Amino acid sequence: MKRRLKKEQTKLIYIFLFTSFLFTKAQHTVLKNLNLLDVINGKTITGKAISIQNGVITQIDELAKIEITKSTKLIDLENQFVSPGLYDMHLHLPHHHKLDTFLNTILAAGVTNVRIMYSEEDVVKMKKQIDSKTIKPTIYYPYILTDSVDLNQPTELMRVLRETKSKGLQFIKLYSAQTRNDFSETTFLNFMKAANASEITVCGHYPGKIKYPVVAQSGFKSIEHLAVLPNQTDSLLTNYIELTKLNQLYTCPTLDWFNIAYLIPYPKGYLSRVTLYNAPKHYFTKWQKQNKKNAEDFSIDSLKKYQPKFKMAFEKRLTVLKKLHDAGCLLIVGGESELEYQLEGFNVYEEMMIWKKAGIPDAEILKSATYIPSTFFKEQNQYGSIELGKIAQLAIFSKNPLTNIENIKTIHATFLNNTLLLKKDLLK
Ligand SMILES: [Zn+2]
Numbered sequence: 001m002k003r004r005l006k007k008e009q010t011k012l013i014y015i016f017l018f019t020s021f022l023f024t025k026a027q028h029t030v031l032k033n034l035n036l037l038d039v040i041n042g043k044t045i046t047g048k049a050i051s052i053q054n055g056v057i058t059q060i061d062e063l064a065k066i067e068i069t070k071s072t073k074l075i076d077l078e079n080q081f082v083s084p085g086l087y088d089m090h091l092h093l094p095h096h097h098k099l100d101t102f103l104n105t106i107l108a109a110g111v112t113n114v115r116i117m118y119s120e121e122d123v124v125k126m127k128k129q130i131d132s133k134t135i136k137p138t139i140y141y142p143y144i145l146t147d148s149v150d151l152n153q154p155t156e157l158m159r160v161l162r163e164t165k166s167k168g169l170q171f172i173k174l175y176s177a178q179t180r181n182d183f184s185e186t187t188f189l190n191f192m193k194a195a196n197a198s199e200i201t202v203c204g205h206y207p208g209k210i211k212y213p214v215v216a217q218s219g220f221k222s223i224e225h226l227a228v229l230p231n232q233t234d235s236l237l238t239n240y241i242e243l244t245k246l247n248q249l250y251t252c253p254t255l256d257w258f259n260i261a262y263l264i265p266y267p268k269g270y271l272s273r274v275t276l277y278n279a280p281k282h283y284f285t286k287w288q289k290q291n292k293k294n295a296e297d298f299s300i301d302s303l304k305k306y307q308p309k310f311k312m313a314f315e316k317r318l319t320v321l322k323k324l325h326d327a328g329c330l331l332i333v334g335g336e337s338e339l340e341y342q343l344e345g346f347n348v349y350e351e352m353m354i355w356k357k358a359g360i361p362d363a364e365i366l367k368s369a370t371y372i373p374s375t376f377f378k379e380q381n382q383y384g385s386i387e388l389g390k391i392a393q394l395a396i397f398s399k400n401p402l403t404n405i406e407n408i409k410t411i412h413a414t415f416l417n418n419t420l421l422l423k424k425d426l427l428k
Helices: 002-022 096-108 123-131 154-166 185-197 212-216 234-246 255-261 281-298 300-326 347-357 362-367 371-376 405-410
Strands: 028-038 043-053 056-061 073-084 086-093 111-119 138-140 142-145 171-174 201-204 222-224 250-252 394-397 411-416 419-422
Touching: 086 096, 086 347, 086 371, 096 111, 096 123, 096 411, 111 123, 111 142, 111 171, 111 371, 111 394, 123 142, 142 154, 154 171, 154 185, 185 201, 185 212, 212 234, 234 300, 255 300, 255 347, 281 300, 300 347, 347 362, 347 405, 362 405, 394 405, 405 411
Parallel strands: 028 073, 086 111, 111 138, 142 171, 171 201, 201 222, 222 250
Antiparallel strands: 028 043, 043 056, 073 394, 394 411, 411 419
């Protein structure tokens, strides 16, 4: 079974290579009959076509005004909805033997830009393996900074910064930086000062012992999992949210991780997850089995006792997210898929559904999965919206996610490297 799968993947890669070869000379593509999603202003623009030269958007116009030559590849999108490719701002790399399926699944979900926040194996080795592939999402790799590094030692601190750059990694992820006794406010601030001076982005887990105002004003770029916010009094929360906004600190709440980890949908809620709309059946069977085991391990009695508390804590997270949104903070969607009923790439859909439940408007949710994350990496001139001069990495949906974010599940194809990749070909 596995061998057959491998053979099919190889075949797929050859098709990609052949297609890219065919169009190396004539890389002019025109996408016609589409509805364009302006994610910055939350508007749908009808009756346009997009002209793409060598992977870059060169014209957005009525089809009649676009020059079509013999070598132009003309693709009819039959009135579907075209969004900039989605970002998944919190994803873990799998073991290397699962890499091909992982990358294809991400692309099948219309996710074209991925911030990696953890890796099962050496990040640099994985990066090399991914770099050798023709069709892949744009990936941002972390230096994963664990507690084994003593940042009080100037030589160690400098080594981390040096290696981040020399290994071609885009940022430093602070990972479990709360357990070291010698990780003081001075240590943290010295580290942030050196990283800022080297123009290296630092983000990730909340450095546990450091006060929120200190973290917010240090240049730390994004906080994962809402950190300490859900545990504050109302007045402190208001104060911290204000600081989050003022210092342009991004928030990546990864709410679906909590949703699944704390068995919130148990037992029937899983069946309404949007992931099931797209996930191949074999995933469902595997998830059902694992989920049953989790509940048994936890014991049904203790689940009955704790679930209301878990649900309350989860609701609190939704409230915090809504407050961050209402205050105008920078929010980014991250799927953090590693549990049952979660699927890489597609899990940003689940995250989006939870944000909707929290009361965030549909168009704002889509913006947090496209334009806002592009500003995180200061790449809003290349990605994040469909505009002239930007790279044509696009997600194509049958129904409009701007008017109802649940329509995100109607993903049909992803446009990347001048190629239309159909979901049905990528997802196995
Ligand atoms: Zn994570």
